[in-house]
Each structure stands twice: as C-alpha cells, then as structure tokens.
Amino acid sequence: MTEEVAEETKKAPEDDLESVVVRYKDVKKAFGDTVVLNDLNLDVKQGEKVALIGPSGSGKTTIIRMLMTLEDPTEGTIEVDGEMLWHKEVNGKLVPADEKHMRKVRGKIGMVFQQYNLFPHMSIMRNCTEAPVHVLGISKDEAKKRAKEMLEKVGLGDKVDQYPSQLSGGQQQRVAIARSLVMQPKVMLFDEVTAALDPELVGEVLEVLKDIAAEGDTTMMIITHEMDFARDVADRVLFLDNGKIAEAGPPGDVLENPQSERLQSFLGRFNEGG
Numbered sequence: 001m002t003e004e005v006a007e008e009t010k011k012a013p014e015d016d017l018e019s020v021v022v023r024y025k026d027v028k029k030a031f032g033d034t035v036v037l038n039d040l041n042l043d044v045k046q047g048e049k050v051a052l053i054g055p056s057g058s059g060k061t062t063i064i065r066m067l068m069t070l071e072d073p074t075e076g077t078i079e080v081d082g083e084m085l086w087h088k089e090v091n092g093k094l095v096p097a098d099e100k101h102m103r104k105v106r107g108k109i110g111m112v113f114q115q116y117n118l119f120p121h122m123s124i125m126r127n128c129t130e131a132p133v134h135v136l137g138i139s140k141d142e143a144k145k146r147a148k149e150m151l152e153k154v155g156l157g158d159k160v161d162q163y164p165s166q167l168s169g170g171q172q173q174r175v176a177i178a179r180s181l182v183m184q185p186k187v188m189l190f191d192e193v194t195a196a197l198d199p200e201l202v203g204e205v206l207e208v209l210k211d212i213a214a215e216g217d218t219t220m221m222i223i224t225h226e227m228d229f230a231r232d233v234a235d236r237v238l239f240l241d242n243g244k245i246a247e248a249g250p251p252g253d254v255l256e257n258p259q260s261e262r263l264q265s266f267l268g269r270f271n272e273g274g
C-alpha cells in the first residue's frame, strides 16, 4: 500500500462527513517526556467496525482511553457525534471542557474491557438496568424491555434472574456487552474482551461480537489480538506501531498483504502460534 492510499483509508470520504461518529484530529499523547501517540488523524464512520492491532505498547489502549475520558490528549481534538470531547469552543477559541460537557459526550460511548465487573449482588437483569434508569433517566419498564432484548441478542435471555456468580466468565462477558448496548451508545469500544477468559470460552464471546457486527448499525472500535476475528469482523484494520497508524485498510489488504516488515513480523508471530 502506498503512503497516499494509507492516508486515504484513515479518512471518511468528503461527501460522507456527516456520518463520522468519531474523529481524532492531530492528536498527540505524551506521558511526561514519552510520546506514545503522534499525529493521530482518524475518522470512524457510523456503523463502521474498526479493528486496532499492533504490538504491546503501541498505543491501542491509549487511543480508546482518551475516548473514555480516562486520559486527556496532550494536543489535538477528539469529536464524538459532532461534539468535541475534551474541548469546547467559546468565542472561536478552544477551551478545556467542563465535567458536565464531558459527561454528556461520554454518555455516547460504550465500553467493554477485559474485566467484566458486573455487580455481584445484583441479578443479571438489574446489572443491565441500573445505568439506563439512573444515568439515562429512562423508566424501569423501558430499561427492562431494552435489557431483555439485548440479553436475548447475546444468547442469555433465560438468565435474567440469575446472579453473576452463577454464570461462566464467557457468559458474564456477554452480559457486560448487553449492559453496554442497553445504553444505546453511538460507538462501542472493545478492549481485548477475551483476554481474561479461559480459551474454551473465547469463541462464544467472539461469536456474539460477530453477530452484533453483522447487524451493521453499531459503530465498533475493537482492540484485539485475535487476527481471524479481526479479519471476520472489521471493515478496516489499523496497525499501530510506535504511536502511529503504520498501515490501514480492509482486512484483505492489511492482514493478507502486509507492506512493512514490522507488520509482516507482527503477523508472523500469530501464524507461528497457529
């Protein structure tokens, strides 16, 4: 892939700008003197599935932690659904956003981590309805309706009255996915959601994610070390290396026809492992 093509694939087409859900513009992130992300320009479109791959420490988690408002960008801006996340424009100038604004924009983002962190003392249903009732302010009935629908979607419609300790790790992670979807976020972030699971439980969680992706309307940013999964699910794969998007494009290009030695060697490690 040429430089121009790589650049092209990071951006939405000009006539499609209104469908951009997430936009990183000239983002840099440093921890002290250590720059971990540089010149990050990335548009993610409505309904797009973007997989982030790359070696440990390449900055994948930092990209999504900035969206979750867990890390602030050192430079540049991040927009979600047309609104800046960390900044506000006042009299034509960018000023840091207040907590109220950040909370509002953060409400458009759902995230599933390695650790599912369900509330152990609450039923599966209540785990899924607490946030919509208390954060979104929707009625209990509406929250339950949404939760039932999402739990059915992840194959756990019959577990609503059970408690997390009665479920396997894979089932608990599926509840965590349903719980996020109930909030109807504009974008869903998945950070190595199968990394803490026993190998025999990985498949069921990936299948659920594939099903959600196949439905098409959920915008997804997925950090994964599962290359087959990335190939199946992503519209676009981003290879992060040394704090930059080093290669980007459809899975068939990035995963089947890697251009750089760095990506070839990164992918080679997975092939060696089978």
Ligand SMILES: Nc1ncnc2c1ncn2[C@@H]1O[C@H](COP(=O)(O)OP(=O)(O)OP(=O)(O)O)[C@@H](O)[C@H]1O
Pocket: 031, 036, 054, 055, 056, 057, 058, 059, 060, 061, 062, 063
């Ligand atoms: N709070 C922090 N303070 C200092 N350095 C940090 C902090 N958070 C992340 N880093 C550094 O930033 C770099 C990028 O980390 P990040 O977690 O984003 O990488 P990653 O690609 O997600 O890695 P992995 O695949 O291992 O999760 C790493 O060198 C990490 O040590």
